[in-house]
Amino acid sequence: MSQFTADKTLDARGLSCPMPSVKTALALEAMTQGQVLLVLTDDPVSKRDLPVWAEATGNTLVGLEEEGPTIKIFVKKG
Amino acid sequence: MQQTIQKKTPVTIVLFSGDMDKAMAAFVIATAAASMGMPVSIFFTFWGLNVIKKKGGLIKGQHWMQKMLNIVNYGHARKLALSKLNMLGMGPVMMKEMMSKKRVPSMDEFIKTAAALGVKFYPCEMSMTVMGLKKEDFIDECGEVIGAVSYLSIAKESNINLFI
Numbered sequence: 001m002s003q004f005t006a007d008k009t010l011d012a013r014g015l016s017c018p019m020p021s022v023k024t025a026l027a028l029e030a031m032t033q034g035q036v037l038l039v040l041t042d043d044p045v046s047k048r049d050l051p052v053w054a055e056a057t058g059n060t061l062v063g064l065e066e067e068g069p070t071i072k073i074f075v076k077k078g
Numbered sequence: 079m080q081q082t083i084q085k086k087t088p089v090t091i092v093l094f095s096g097d098m099d100k101a102m103a104a105f106v107i108a109t110a111a112a113s114m115g116m117p118v119s120i121f122f123t124f125w126g127l128n129v130i131k132k133k134g135g136l137i138k139g140q141h142w143m144q145k146m147l148n149i150v151n152y153g154h155a156r157k158l159a160l161s162k163l164n165m166l167g168m169g170p171v172m173m174k175e176m177m178s179k180k181r182v183p184s185m186d187e188f189i190k191t192a193a194a195l196g197v198k199f200y201p202c203e204m205s206m207t208v209m210g211l212k213k214e215d216f217i218d219e220c221g222e223v224i225g226a227v228s229y230l231s232i233a234k235e236s237n238i239n240l241f242i
Contacts, residue, residue, distance in 0.1 A: 014181045018110035022191060025113035056114050 004063045004074045006038035007031065013042045013070065020046040021053045024075065028059065031077050036062055039073040047071050088117045088236040092229070095242055096125030096151075098158035098170055098185065104242045105188035111238070112195035119236075120192075121229050123202035126242075127209070128153035129185070130199055130216045139210020147209060155185040155217075193219040200224045 010027045012020040020041045027037055039050060047064070050073045054061040062074035089111045093104045108118045122130050131154045138148040153159075160169040174184065183191065193199070201216055203225045213223055233239050 016180055016182050018106050018113065019181075019183060019191075022109050022113040022195065025115075025195070053114060 002063075002065060002072065004038075004065075005036065006074060007035040009038045009040065011040045012046070013040050015041070016043055017045045017049065021049060024050065024053065025057070028075065028077050033077050036074055036076045039075060041071050041073065042069045043071075046073070050075070086115065086117060087238065088119070088232070089238040090229070090233045090236045090240070091118070091120045092239075092241045093120055093122050093126035093129060094124050095161065096128035096153060096158060097161035098173070099161050100242050101126070101129045101158060101185060102182075102188070104240070105185070105192055107240065108197050109188060109192050109195060112192065112197050116238075118192075118195075118197040119200060119232055120197060121200045121202060121224075124205045125151075127201060127205055127211065127216075128158060129155055130189070130201065130220055131155075131211075132215060132217055133157075135215065138212075138215055141210060144210030148211075151209075155189055158185065189217070189219060200229070202226075202229075 008027065008031060010023055012023050015023065020039065020043055024037065024039050031037060051061045051064065054075050058078040060076040060078055062076050065072040091104050091108060093101060095101065104120065108120055112118045128151065133154045133156070136149055136152055137145050139145050158170065160173060163169040178184070199220045201220055201223050203223045206223060
């Protein structure tokens, strides 16, 4: 069980760079400030890129977990 | 870092090449930048115009040399050559197959995604005149047709300028 909670989940598994950040941007657009989006990805680049993306766009990275090949990234809309 | 991005850092890309691999590189950067909230403009010039041409219409232009050029240079987003290992069109077929296996978007999808993210497409006026192309020859996602001065006026306000 994850120690973080999310308001919405985005399954970006199977997608490669730059689509995880593109999809995250589009998903967050439809959410309100303070809400948390959980992004599921299996793209190793995203593990590095999404935290950078979050910082660059004024959102906050709440947490990052790994479950086998799946990387769970929690982003809070800023 | 927060500070610099909050200011919005525009990106301009000059896509001179009509090769599939180079166009892909331009669109990967364009969509990634747009996802980061950066305003992105792509200027399509010379061979790069092939990327945003509509499918169909083999004979374009008025002069016989323009017509000949457009027949030989026929292309659109789905029909672009590789800059290396094109192997008479076998290269792109294999490359597309490999990319779809890794779920890398196709050129078509990249164009749609970029447009949805607000990336602006500008065809170059001069290249169009030389090649005898009209605004109608390009996909609907295209913005206005502009010249070098208009491009520079946007580029000088941009923090990232790429020529591909």
